[in-house]
Amino acid sequence: MVKTIKGIAASDGIATAEAYLLVQPDLSFTKKSVSDADAEVSRLKDAIKTSDDELTKIRDIAKESLGDEEAQVFDAHKMILADPEFTGAVEQEVKDQSVNAEQALHDVSENFISIFEGMTDNPYMQERAADVRDVTKRVMAHLLDVNLPNPALIDHDVVVVAHDLTPSDTAQLNSYVKGFITDIGGRTAHSAIMARSLELPAVVGTDTITKDVKEGDTVIVDGLNGAAIVNPSDEDVKHYNELAKNFADEKAEWEKLKNEASVTADGKHFDIAANIGTPDDLQGVIDNGAEGIGLYRTEFLYMQSESLPTEEDQFKAYKKVLEGMKGKPVVVRTMDIGGDKHLPYLPLPEEMNPFLGYRAIRISLDRQEIFRTQLRALLRASAFGNLRIMFPMIGTLQEFRDAKKVFTEEKAKLVADGVKVSDDIQLGMMMEVPAAAVLADQFAKEVDFFSIGTNDLIQYTMAADRGNEHVSYLYQPYNPSILRLIKHVIESAHKEGKWAGMCGEAAGDNTMLPLLLSMGLDEYSMSATSVLRVRSLMKKLSTKDLATLADRAVNESITNEDNKKLVEEYLNK
Numbered sequence: 001m002v003k004t005i006k007g008i009a010a011s012d013g014i015a016t017a018e019a020y021l022l023v024q025p026d027l028s029f030t031k032k033s034v035s036d037a038d039a040e041v042s043r044l045k046d047a048i049k050t051s052d053d054e055l056t057k058i059r060d061i062a063k064e065s066l067g068d069e070e071a072q073v074f075d076a077h078k079m080i081l082a083d084p085e086f087t088g089a090v091e092q093e094v095k096d097q098s099v100n101a102e103q104a105l106h107d108v109s110e111n112f113i114s115i116f117e118g119m120t121d122n123p124y125m126q127e128r129a130a131d132v133r134d135v136t137k138r139v140m141a142h143l144l145d146v147n148l149p150n151p152a153l154i155d156h157d158v159v160v161v162a163h164d165l166t167p168s169d170t171a172q173l174n175s176y177v178k179g180f181i182t183d184i185g186g187r188t189a190h191s192a193i194m195a196r197s198l199e200l201p202a203v204v205g206t207d208t209i210t211k212d213v214k215e216g217d218t219v220i221v222d223g224l225n226g227a228a229i230v231n232p233s234d235e236d237v238k239h240y241n242e243l244a245k246n247f248a249d250e251k252a253e254w255e256k257l258k259n260e261a262s263v264t265a266d267g268k269h270f271d272i273a274a275n276i277g278t279p280d281d282l283q284g285v286i287d288n289g290a291e292g293i294g295l296y297r298t299e300f301l302y303m304q305s306e307s308l309p310t311e312e313d314q315f316k317a318y319k320k321v322l323e324g325m326k327g328k329p330v331v332v333r334t335m336d337i338g339g340d341k342h343l344p345y346l347p348l349p350e351e352m353n354p355f356l357g358y359r360a361i362r363i364s365l366d367r368q369e370i371f372r373t374q375l376r377a378l379l380r381a382s383a384f385g386n387l388r389i390m391f392p393m394i395g396t397l398q399e400f401r402d403a404k405k406v407f408t409e410e411k412a413k414l415v416a417d418g419v420k421v422s423d424d425i426q427l428g429m430m431m432e433v434p435a436a437a438v439l440a441d442q443f444a445k446e447v448d449f450f451s452i453g454t455n456d457l458i459q460y461t462m463a464a465d466r467g468n469e470h471v472s473y474l475y476q477p478y479n480p481s482i483l484r485l486i487k488h489v490i491e492s493a494h495k496e497g498k499w500a501g502m503c504g505e506a507a508g509d510n511t512m513l514p515l516l517l518s519m520g521l522d523e524y525s526m527s528a529t530s531v532l533r534v535r536s537l538m539k540k541l542s543t544k545d546l547a548t549l550a551d552r553a554v555n556e557s558i559t560n561e562d563n564k565k566l567v568e569e570y571l572n573k
């Protein structure tokens, strides 16, 4: 039976392939006493052996597709299985307590995990707790004879179907993955942002996809319109092949603008830059002809590392990006951990509201040793290109001043040590906290630039979680309240002779573009794969015609829909 499931269009494109369910199985079990302990130990040994064989396979594939460093985690898992202190303890538990292997494994691993997690002065050992948890899950799945998904082992074209994908799940998807569909999530959640940079069609927030699809069903992901079609008819396949072809043709047209500047029909130039998460994204930036990098999310450097990245590791990454951009501006944002981005080796307190909690600049100013290391790496790299630095989640002027002070101190130390650092690094801030946006006129006197982070600015202004599909109707980019804030930020910057950019997802939105051009936004930073589409639309728009559009949007319109209509009418004129 053909089923069409609606969701949120999270990444453009269309893909058709077999469904791969990345769903965590039920690993619950009941405690049982056993009379034949030897038979139980032998069942345990079989499960350990199967797990170990599987890990060898995964490690080898990961090494080939992701590199040595990413593969190391699986070696760590194999070491736990080979460690008699761990497996021997489980065997002993089966014998001593006459319990089933599942119960023994659970008890011993919980014991190890709590010991490791308790080593608060040894982050290396704390990380091992996560490894024990992972390995235990694998052995438990084999004991219970249930399927544990192994995305690293995917060896044919699939569409991944999952309840949710974390940024680190998304980073592990290999090239056989042609798209993904999830139950939860929103367009600006980080997995959706990563899908766009990987050019993977994606639909999120379907609510029920993991129930609607079975392993092996054929699914079409329509990332353009936000739909998933399960077991499509021949007619559906034909229709979507046509849509996919039109999309490919359109992309080929945009491709022609790769080496052109971003100008409007009346010859006004604006910068279209790209957002990146790692130096590996650089090629996409160059291939899509971006005029700079408007946001380098450095937290991914921390997330892909096994422990806090050293100054040297960071220096190398920043230098590579700056050199790769050959003098074009690169805006690096200091670490924005917290919210939906976690570091396994930096345990943060459980919070009721992580997006309103201990995150970003709040952590950096509190844990200054981490912040200073990052700033030193950046300062050293500044000699190799056109570096600009910005701080995330600034809510008060005091936070910006404090961050700037730390920067100035580190710079002075390096200069005193004779290290070469650039003398004109612009220091700016993300405009993503409404309190700061309201006071943009005051901030503009002290910063070199603003970069408007609409992903967060919208969620905080509308009080609607950016990743929660149940409130996605309130996540309204064109709501006059949001547009007023954006307009005020841009005008405040200009009054002080500063520039204003935008690096939230709205910067790459076709409906937003006429409004932003009308407000005079200077820089537009987006997923690299959106650059040419936006450049193409910009070419068709004239700032003269647009002059009054923003005023109407913030003064006459009342709703998000009013403004959508206003822009549609303008574009269809």
Ligand SMILES: C=C(OP(=O)(O)O)C(=O)O
Pocket (backbone or CB within 6 Å): 295, 297, 336, 432, 452, 453, 454, 455, 456, 457, 503, 504, 505
């Ligand atoms: C660009 C932004 O930052 P992030 O998506 O990383 O929170 C934003 O909030 O708009």
Ligand SMILES: [Mg+2]
Pocket (backbone or CB within 6 Å): 432, 453, 455, 456
């Ligand atoms: Mg943000």
